[in-house]
Amino acid sequence: MGTQGKSYSRVVVVLAMLALPVAVAQTEQELLNPPASEWPTYGRNLEMHRYSPLSQINTLNVTRLRMVWSRSLGFRTDAQFSPVVYRGIMYIPAPDRVIALNATNGELVWEYKVKLHEKTGSLAASRNRGAVVVFDGKVYHTLGDGRVVALDARTGKEVWSTQVGKIEFGEGFTSGPIFAGGKIVVGPSGADIGGVNGRVVALDPQNGRILWTFNTIPQPGEPGFETWDPPTAAQWGGGSAWNVGAYDPVTRTVIYGVGQPIPWVAKDFRRGDNLYTASWVALDVDTGKLKWHYMVIPNDEWDLDQIATPTITDMRIDGQTRRVALLPTTTGFLLLFDIRSGQMIKWYQMVPEVTIHKGFTPDGKPIIDDTFRYQQAGEKKLVCAFRWVDWEPAAFSPQTGLYYRPNTYDCANLKNDPPPADWRPGQNPINAEFEYLTDRFNRYGALSAIDPVTGRVVWEFGYGYRNFNGPVVTAGGVVFSGFMDRVFRAFNARTGEVLWQQVMPAYMQTDAITYMVEGKQYVAVIAGGAGTFFPHRQTGLPAPVEGEVTAFVFALP
Structure with missing residues (x-):
């Protein structure tokens, strides 16, 4: 266990917090089945449903929503995260801090802030996805410079700190932790720059000790290493678990998506399938051993990593109830997998055009058009879809049976030149230029309500910007989501009718939540940011409006 950075941490505590019902204890059962009032982790439950059983706000009264408080958070990074709430306290993450607020009025309870290491990678220093985990009186967070920290939920004081990311290679975190089987599980980010391989790591929540590590790029002697040719290519880097995974407590299975190999262009550098990149x-959860995997793009050279957060649920399919993982691919498909067997049950093409990844064979293998592989410098390839999904989470309602999926009809002309012949790990492995074809279809981004049993889109709200906003769906029959056009909207969960909307001061690419304190239901969303990550839009639309990252909370009068 490391302690690097402790001397740089700063905690500001507001004494008024002593009157608040702050979290002092919490059991694993409360994470497995959270009380209706709470939102203690990224997906609210560990299966990542983003479903709330609250119904005080519903389709009949949502038009009466009013803002009850807002608070500027004092930074302007690419906010791509979800707040969480437990026992009346809202916890908000950033690459270098955690902010605790009174969830009823926005007053500061405490702020934990550190100075990031000077070698922190630019991506990890400028964005944070996922959320903190609140468990056993502690708040668990991942920092941009590769530290995992546990904070006292009452005071914000650091309990332990473990250096997981290899900071000498700029490896840190762009996404938060998950709780799984009594462990804190994380996926370091930043293997794009080379020199370090991706992995999934489990830590002891009491002391930060690393319990197991799964190498997403196998090392010598590990299964899958033989899929790298030459063998040295498996030590160059790549394969980050960039985003938040999910946990199935029924089968005790952790599922993570894995990023692309490097360098991006394979010719003259790497051959073979390159497990477990571009895979699930x-x-x-007890050992970190591989139960099963699925590779979407063998020998990926188009940055088609598979990093979207899975959703896990029981589903009635062909007369049989099965434990299913919903796995959305960047390439435009929704996959249904049996978690116990690792077998593909169904797949659906969710985009109007595919080029490189054409579909699947009857036995579930991906069909890749190898004519799109790069042979000469300066070539352009039409990549459809490039990012149907990215980091943004979906929501699933057991009430409607629908899967509410943020997505983008994203095609791009990709020029991807090979690195120089003397390229070495640690040097820039990316030599790409993108021309985004934002007007190729009649909409760009959307929130789509999908029946996962049939693949049918029941309703869809489309517009001219990308959609990176995670929704929340409630027992009140309402879906809440922010959008890049600055509008926070509430939809009828069954029909897609827009029931209420509020123009915000800046764009949103964060995840809405809902919670209850002292019998009153609230809805929260974060707006603002630096506007630097994929701000593309259709022709004629204004640029996204930037602004200091700010929390906004609504309730009925």
Whole structure:
């Protein structure tokens, strides 16, 4: 266990917090089945449903929503995260801090802030996805410079700090932790720059000790290493678990998506399938051993990593109830996998055009058009879809049976030149230029309500910007989501009718939540940011409006 950075941490505590019902204890059962009032982790439950059983705000009264408080958070990074709430306290993450607020009025309870290491990678220093985990009186967070920290939920004081990311290679975190089987599980980010391989890591929540590590790029002697040719290519880097995974407590399985190999262009540098990049991996939570995997793009050279957060649920399919993982691919498909067997049950093409990844064979293998592989410098390839999904989470309602999926009809002309012949790990492995074809279809981004049993889109709200906003769906029959056009909207969960909307001062690419304190239901969303990550839009639309990252909370009068 490391302690690097402790001397740089700063905690500001507001004494008024002593009157608040702050979290002092919490059991694993409360994370497995959270009380209706709470939102203690990224997906609210560990299966990542983003479903709330609250119904005080519903389709009949949502038009009466009013803002009850807002608070500027004092930074302007690419906010791509979800707040969480437990026992009346809202916890908000950033690459270098955690902010605790009174969830009823926005007053500061405490702020934990650190100075990031000077070698922190630019991506990890400028964005944070996912959320903190609140468990056993502690708040668990991942910092941009590769530290995992546990904070006292009452005071914000650091309990332990473990250096997981290899900071000498700029490896840190762009996404938060998950709780799984009594462990804190994380996926370091930044293997794009080379020199370090991706992995999934489990830590002891009491002391930060690393319990197991799964290498997403196998090392010598590990299964899958033989899929790298030459063998040295498996030590160059790549394969970050860039985003938040999910946990199935029924089968005790952790599922993470894995990023692309490097360098991006394979010719003259790497051959073979290159496991487990551009794949999904299902791990035994007790040992970290691989249960099963599925590779979407063998030998990826188009940055088609598979990093969207899975959703896990029981589903009635062909007369049989099965434990299913919903896995959305960047390439435009929704996959249904049996978690126990690792077998593909169904797949659906969700985009109007595919080029490189054409679909699947009857036995579930991906069909890749190898004519799109790069042979000469200066070539352009039409990549459709490039990012149907990215980091943004979906929501799933057991009430409607629908899967509410943020997505983008994203095609791009990709010029991807090979690195120089003397390229070495640690040097820039990316030599790409993108021309985004934002007007190729009649909409760009959307929130789509999908029946996962049939693949049918029941309703859809489309518009001219990308959609990176995670929704929340409630027992009140309402879906809440922010959008890049500055509008926070509430939809009828069954029909898609827009029931209420509020123009915000800046764009949103964060995840809405809802919670209850002292019998009153609130809805929260974060707006603002630096506007630097994929701000593309259709022709004629204004640029996204930037602004200091600010929390906004609404309730009925």
